[in-house]
Amino acid sequence: MVNDSNHLDTxxxxxxxxxxxxxxxxxxxxxxxxxxxxxxxxxxxxFEASGTNCLMFMKKPVP
Structure with missing residues (x-):
């Protein structure tokens, strides 16, 4: 069984x-x-350390 939260993190x-x-x-x-x-x-x-999603996320620029 696939864990959806891990898939989302990836x-x-x-x-x-x-x-x-x-x-x-x-x-x-x-x-x-x-x-x-x-x-x-x-x-x-x-997420495991802080209990929140990563706040440093920055979308990659699209070429």
Missing amino acids: KLCSRCAHYFITYKPNFPYGCRALNFQSRRMPCSEV
Whole structure:
């Protein structure tokens, strides 16, 4: 069974200008705005730590 909240977090992070892939096996995802890398998507980490959605989200510019 797929958890919809995780799916939503993935979409939010992948559309954010601050999101990046580190290519480190232990910490594959990162956020430049909050300056951290994690095993899970940054939006999930932020929500777990603060109880709110990420306030640093900035939509990627469209070319």
